[in-house]
Structure formats: C-alpha cells, structure tokens
Amino acid sequence: MNTEVVILAAGKGSRMKSSKAKVLQSLAGKSLLSYVIDNAVKLDAFIHVVVGHQAEQVKAAFSEQSINFIEQIEQKGTGHAVLQCVESLKDDSKVLILYGDVPLCKQQTMKKLLELVDADNMGLLTVSLQDATGYGRIVRNEQNQVTEIVEQKDANTEQLKINEANTGILAVTSNQLRKWLPKLTNQNAQGEYYLTDIIALAVADGVVVNTASAEQIEETMGVNDKVQLAYLERWQQLQLANELMLQGATLFDPARVDIRGEVSVGQDVQIDVNVIFNGKVELGCDVTIGANCILTDVSISDGTIIEPNCVLQDANIGKHCMIGPFARIRPGTQLADHAKIGNFVETKKAIIGKGSKVNHLSYVGDSEIGEGANIGAGTITCNYDGVNKFKTIIGNGAFVGSNSTLIAPVAIEDGAFIGAGSVISKDAPKNQLTLARTKQRSISGWQKPVKKS
Structure with a gap:
C-alpha cells in the first residue's frame, strides 16, 4: 500500500x-x-x-x-x-x-x-x-x-x-x-x-x-496556549541538549542551553551556560563556548575559544582562534587559523588572515586583512559614505596604531606601519611609517567653559 x-x-x-x-x-x-x-x-x-x-x-x-x-x-x-x-x-x-x-x-x-x-x-x-x-x-x-x-x-x-x-x-x-x-x-x-x-x-x-x-x-501533547508551548519548549530543549552530550559535548548546565536549529559538535566541546544556537551551527573538536554567547549560522573549527558575551552570525571561524569577550562577529566574517578578535570588537564582511589580531575596541568592515597583521585599539575602517560601501585592504605584517581611522577605499600595504591617531585616506606604502596628524599646539589664555545659568 x-x-x-x-x-x-x-x-x-x-x-x-x-x-x-x-x-x-x-x-x-x-x-x-x-x-x-x-x-x-x-x-x-x-x-x-x-x-x-x-x-x-x-x-x-x-x-x-x-x-x-x-x-x-x-x-x-x-x-x-x-x-x-x-x-x-x-x-x-x-x-x-x-x-x-x-x-x-x-x-x-x-x-x-x-x-x-x-x-x-x-x-x-x-x-x-x-x-x-x-x-x-x-x-x-x-x-x-x-x-x-x-x-x-x-x-x-x-x-x-x-x-x-x-x-x-x-x-x-x-x-x-x-x-x-x-x-x-x-x-x-x-x-x-x-x-x-x-x-x-x-x-x-x-x-x-x-x-x-x-x-x-x-x-x-498538543499546543493550545502559550503555557503549553513553553512546557514543550523546555522539554524539547532538554532532548536537544541530551543529543549534544551524547555526541561528546560537555554542557555546564543542560537546562541553560537553547538550540533553535541544528548543531553538530566534535569531541571535547565545552559549552557554558546561557548559550543560544540559531540556524545551522558546526563546532569542531576542542571548541570552547563561553557563557551568554549567541551563535547563528556559524562554523567554528577545532580548538577555537569563544569568550563570554559574544554574538556571532553567518561567519566562518578557523582553527585555534580567540574571540571576545564582548565581540560581535557579523555576517561575512572569515577568520583564518590563529586569528584573534578581542573584547568590544565588531567585524562585518571582514576576511582576517592567519595569525592577525584585532585586539580591542575596533570596527573592521568590508575589509581584507593579510597574515600576521596587528590592528590597534580603537581603529575604525570607514567603509560607508552614506550611499556606497568601500573596501579596506591591509597587507601581511602590517601594523595599524591605536585610534587610527582608515577611510576606504584604501590599502595598507605589506609591512606598513600606521602611527597611532592617524586618519589615512591614501594608500600607505609597504615597509614605511605613515602618519597623518595635525601639528600639536597649546593656546595661552584659553578659558575653561563655565556652565551657563
């Protein structure tokens, strides 16, 4: 039949x-x-x-x-x-x-x-x-x-x-x-x-x-109201958590992990509390996910550590990377092996090469970064002019000093060194120091502003 x-x-x-x-x-x-x-x-x-x-x-x-x-x-x-x-x-x-x-x-x-x-x-x-x-x-x-x-x-x-x-x-x-x-x-x-x-x-x-x-x-069980829906939600979440543990994952508290899609894990994965998985998530062996992270449609390779309070979406993360804490990895981000994304860093459509570091308080968008580059704290790639998006290229071994502003389209060539506090709007040649600062001066007789009544 x-x-x-x-x-x-x-x-x-x-x-x-x-x-x-x-x-x-x-x-x-x-x-x-x-x-x-x-x-x-x-x-x-x-x-x-x-x-x-x-x-x-x-x-x-x-x-x-x-x-x-x-x-x-x-x-x-x-x-x-x-x-x-x-x-x-x-x-x-x-x-x-x-x-x-x-x-x-x-x-x-x-x-x-x-x-x-x-x-x-x-x-x-x-x-x-x-x-x-x-x-x-x-x-x-x-x-x-x-x-x-x-x-x-x-x-x-x-x-x-x-x-x-x-x-x-x-x-x-x-x-x-x-x-x-x-x-x-x-x-x-x-x-x-x-x-x-x-x-x-x-x-x-x-x-x-x-x-x-x-x-x-x-x-x-049928679902007729939000109370019944909530009951089955918790029951189903526990079944999904059990499946992860049977695959070899260590869940610090199975009752505090939410799976809202499909998750596959390798051996010796560790998942801390209050982690949410959305869409399709792939975790390699020895991956560590810290507390309070949200992962949506991401692939994370072996040995990578995601520190607490990070949000990752539509990204591919290589082996032995370090991300966070408090990092936001937006769609289109690709991290090669041993790359590092520090605390309070945001990336979007960023390809970051092997061993490169974006340590803290930076925004890297519409960018390609080569191998072994270092992006200093507070660096911003200015990729949007209000209408169009433009790309920033940073070469192998480049060093971008803290609080630099890179105005795309622009290239920082291999081995280039950008002095801290620079606003870079033209290509920086390789193996040279490039600075872009106004001359420092002090104004005598300057009066501190006072609050108006």
Whole structure:
C-alpha cells in the first residue's frame, strides 16, 4: 500500500492570543507544523495539509515543499476536516492522520501505527494519563477490545473515570475513510463532526481497532496556549541538549542551553551556560563556548575559544582562534587559523588572515586583512559614505596604531606601519611609517567653559 499523511492545520488557536496562526508558532526555532511535516516526509509519504485560518500564510511558509494544501472553508470539526481530503486520496493507501499543533510525535511512533493498518485493521494512538480531563476516553469491552471513543463533554460518570485517552492520531485505509466519513453526524455537545466517531463505525464493520502508545507522553501533547508551548519548549530543549552530550559535548548546565536549529559538535566541546544556537551551527573538536554567547549560522573549527558575551552570525571561524569577550562577529566574517578578535570588537564582511589580531575596541568592515597583521585599539575602517560601501585592504605584517581611522577605499600595504591617531585616506606604502596628524599646539589664555545659568 502507498502511504499518505493528512495533517490538520486549519484551526485559529484563539487561546494563543496571537496574530500568528497556531501552527506557525515557534518551538525550538521551528514552527509547530514544520515538525509534523518533517517527520511525515521521512515516511516517504505524500502529504496533504488541511488549512483554514491564515491559509495563505501557512501555504507560503511551506511553498518550497511538495505538499497538497486543501482549504477547509468552515471549521466543522476534525471529521469534516479529513472529509475535505477524501477526493485527493489514492485508492488502497494507508492514511496517517496527524495534527499541526501536536509537533513532537516521532517518526518511529508513526511507523508503528502504520504497521497496524490493513483492510481489516486500523491503528489508534492512545496515552495513559493520571488525569485525563479534557481528553476523549477509550472505551473497551470485556475482551479489552476498543469499541468507541467518547469525548469529555459527552462522557458519562463511569466513562470519565477511564484513564486511557485518545491522542487523535490514527491510521486507516483510504477506502475505510471514504466509507465512514460520510456517515458522521454532529449530534454531540460540540455540534461538530468528530473524526473519533469512525471508531464505532469501524467496530460495527468488524474492523479491529489496534492501539499503540508513544514512548513519551510529550509526543502526544498538543499546543493550545502559550503555557503549553513553553512546557514543550523546555522539554524539547532538554532532548536537544541530551543529543549534544551524547555526541561528546560537555554542557555546564543542560537546562541553560537553547538550540533553535541544528548543531553538530566534535569531541571535547565545552559549552557554558546561557548559550543560544540559531540556524545551522558546526563546532569542531576542542571548541570552547563561553557563557551568554549567541551563535547563528556559524562554523567554528577545532580548538577555537569563544569568550563570554559574544554574538556571532553567518561567519566562518578557523582553527585555534580567540574571540571576545564582548565581540560581535557579523555576517561575512572569515577568520583564518590563529586569528584573534578581542573584547568590544565588531567585524562585518571582514576576511582576517592567519595569525592577525584585532585586539580591542575596533570596527573592521568590508575589509581584507593579510597574515600576521596587528590592528590597534580603537581603529575604525570607514567603509560607508552614506550611499556606497568601500573596501579596506591591509597587507601581511602590517601594523595599524591605536585610534587610527582608515577611510576606504584604501590599502595598507605589506609591512606598513600606521602611527597611532592617524586618519589615512591614501594608500600607505609597504615597509614605511605613515602618519597623518595635525601639528600639536597649546593656546595661552584659553578659558575653561563655565556652565551657563
């Protein structure tokens, strides 16, 4: 049988108190719906997504993926939502029904459910809870066979005592859906067409309802408000932190590291507290990340040390570099091996050669620096004239004295030495001292300003 996945993602999520659709809310750097789609893709299944509230925004968020979007104009319940997909389903396929606001159901759980399905069997994912308030209850007969699901508002006193709850996630054949969905009614407390009512229809047709359970309850949890979102955020962050530690990283406090993307690590990586990873981050062996750093889409090679309170974005860092503390590495920065970026230094579109140093309190933008150069404290590359950007070239072994201003476009040639406090607007020749200062003078009779009343 072919495998198809139907993801219900039409709800508004009013309890989120947000202008953004519920399924687009962020969890560990990804939308809720992204998690569901990513796992469905791994099943090699064709994916249908039922959209409704903010349908265009949801479609746009996944426009590059091969997904069949189906719009549910009126939200009349889960059964009605799946009914919108029936015409799109192939004959004799297995259909897994998922929810865009239940993000953490794992691929292996989905596979386990699909294995229960054939023409005479369907699969249902259930969970045992100490307190099942709010959930539909799984009703079984004396032979322990599932006979129906009763929603909370429709359950009687005895049914409310049942602890086995419905997750909503189930797997059936497309032929079964075509047969059962048109038979659903909305004669219930909600006035909606419940997908769960197909369980009773299956039993009436002699189809066996097989149940499976997830390894962890969090896999089955839906997100309806910011409190539930925050709970799953912390849970997911701990899972991601555990994965890093199993790869060989040392996390000083796993509860105080946030991963909002993909992180890969080599051996003996050390990560201090309050570090945030965004996008794709690659850390080589023996890399040290100090406290309070934010790394976004960066690659850091072996042996490099990032001191505390640094921000790095869209940068490639070589081996055995030193950065920080309090450094900002902006997009386009490339550091060769053994380069050093000191405290309160900002770089942008800067290529910095092997062993070169920008020690402190400097801005280097739109620049190329050769090997073994030294950039003194307070140096600024003036790369912007208000309209256009220009490049500064600094050669191998060049020395730029403290508090120098380099007005681009300009070249500081190999071995050139720039005297401290210079404003350089013309190329500085190699192996020469270049100065650009006004003559110092003292003015006699000068009066110190006084505060005006």
